[in-house]
Every structure is written in structure tokens, then in C-alpha cells.
Amino acid sequence: MDTGIRIAIIDDHPLFRAGVIHILSARPDLDVVGQGASASDAISVARNESPDLLILDVSIPGGGLDALESIVAECPKTKVIMLTVSVDKPDVLKALRLGARGYVVKGVSGTDLVQALLIVAQGDRYISPSLGAMLLSDFDHTKTATRGKAIDDLSHREGEVLALVTQGLSNKEIGIRLNLSDKTVKHYMTSVFQKLHVRNRLEAALLVRKPVNVPANDASRIAENRSPSGN
Incomplete structure (x- = not known):
């Protein structure tokens, strides 16, 4: 029986998705249980697999933020972490307001990504430090x-x-x-x-x-x- 943190990743770039899965699969305490490329995939994986964490890109087909809203409402035990290139203030603030537990900018190292996931899994929130100043100006x-x-x-x-x-x-x-x-x-x-x-x-x-x-x-x-x- 799996005892690690159960994780799913939704990203419409297969090569990037495969890279993240490779990084996570190397950890004995992390278990990748699902993947997909669209908003509908994200909702389906959340419903069927009930992962502890779901990594979600903002710009997937169907809209990552729309998927986030549905998952937070239907699968409250699944914590969603946005992993995306988007640093647009409206996207960041909307994701946090909709219930994302983390917001990580692509380009982060594998080590830092794992650390962010562990922080969220423990019940805390995580946001890439580079976004801090931007959010402060809008607070x-x-x-x-x-x-x-x-x-x-x-x-x-x-x-x-x-x-x-x-x-x-x-x-x-x-x-x-x-x-x-x-x-x-x-x-x-x-x-x-x-x-x-x-x-x-x-x-x-x-x-x-x-x-x-x-x-x-x-x-x-x-x-x-x-x-x-x-x-």
C-alpha cells in the first residue's frame, strides 16, 4: 500500500510534465498517481484519484483557474499548487482567492519544487519568493x-x-x-x-x-x- 504523498500533475506540455514526474518519482515519499493536460483532465483526476496534492498550470486548455475552482469545491481534501509561467498579478491573486495552497513559477529547481510540495502537504501555504514584492504592492x-x-x-x-x-x-x-x-x-x-x-x-x-x-x-x-x- 502506498504510504507517500499522493500527487497528480496537470500540464499541457508533455516533455515538461514528464520531467516533473521523473523528479517526483525519484523520491520514496512522493507517489505520482495521475496526470493530464487539460482542465477536464484535472477535474477527472481529482475526482477519481483523490490525490493529496494536485499540480496545475494556469494556462492549460479549458483554463487552470476554472479547474482550480471546481476542484476546491468538489474535492476539498486535495490541495492545489499552481506551477506556471504566469506571473500576472490578476492570475496570482485570483488563484490564491480561489483556494490554491501554493503558487510556484516555472523555472524553479527540482529541489525547490519538492520543498514547496512538502510545505503545502504539511498544511502550510507556499508562494515563490519572486512574487512577494508584487503581492505586497497589491495587498x-x-x-x-x-x-x-x-x-x-x-x-x-x-x-x-x-x-x-x-x-x-x-x-x-x-x-x-x-x-x-x-x-x-x-x-x-x-x-x-x-x-x-x-x-x-x-x-x-x-x-x-x-x-x-x-x-x-x-x-x-x-x-x-x-x-x-x-x-
Whole structure:
């Protein structure tokens, strides 16, 4: 019986699709259970295979965003990650609003793609760092006036956790950096969301338009706790 993360990929370029499948199939913890080239293929695979993750291109025949909307509504247990060349702001924002759990720009390395998939599989969200500045410019500017006070309301430890969230770290990675259990990190994350009035880690990271201040001695300690591989 398969014990790995079950993944499907939908992309209308056969060579690219085959390359991604090759990368994923080399991992014992990832199991490719379906593939396709169109929106109808995506919906069919989601319904019939119920993958844990579904990789979807925005520009497939039939529309990747239309497929995303249907899959989120009909197959809520399947998390959708957009893997596409499109960095158009309307596409990115619409995908996130429709329920995509990740948005990755093609050209990413195989290692980074796998890391993004693992982050989403753990229940977190992932977006390519190159899109961060673009999204910041479109984020709700009405929250800017209250941002400083909201950040100031965070405890020292909550500030440390938020600083690492803005670096794209998962809860597990944050726990390793700060020597905290997963349960404790989740507790701090819940408190941060409530104080910043955001719904998830992506909104929290977008709200922070400049690095969260961490005292120099604590910043040094965090850096020292990093493993050589950066995990």
C-alpha cells in the first residue's frame, strides 16, 4: 500500500510534465498517481484519484483557474499548487482567492519544487519568493496604518516566530530553529494571526512590509541554530 504523498500533475506540455514526474518519482515519499493536460483532465483526476496534492498550470486548455475552482469545491481534501509561467498579478491573486495552497513559477529547481510540495502537504501555504514584492504592492493598504501597533502587540517570542514565517519556514522548521515543539509553534501562530487580524501565514507575511525587529543577540542565536543544509 502506498504510504507517500499522493500527487497528480496537470500540464499541457508533455516533455515538461514528464520531467516533473521523473523528479517526483525519484523520491520514496512522493507517489505520482495521475496526470493530464487539460482542465477536464484535472477535474477527472481529482475526482477519481483523490490525490493529496494536485499540480496545475494556469494556462492549460479549458483554463487552470476554472479547474482550480471546481476542484476546491468538489474535492476539498486535495490541495492545489499552481506551477506556471504566469506571473500576472490578476492570475496570482485570483488563484490564491480561489483556494490554491501554493503558487510556484516555472523555472524553479527540482529541489525547490519538492520543498514547496512538502510545505503545502504539511498544511502550510507556499508562494515563490519572486512574487512577494508584487503581492505586497497589491495587498490591502488600509491595514498599513494599524500595522505598527499590531506588530508592537506581539510578544518577543511571537515576533521571533513571525520573523521566521516571513522567511518562508514551515512550522516544523520554526520549531527546530527556536527549539520549540510543533504544538507550541502552532500556539504562537494562532496568537499571531489573532493579533494581526489575518487568516493564514501568507497574509501574515504580506502584512509585514519590513523585517520584524529581533534583538541582535537573539538573531545571532537563531542563525547559529540553522543546520548546514539550511533546513
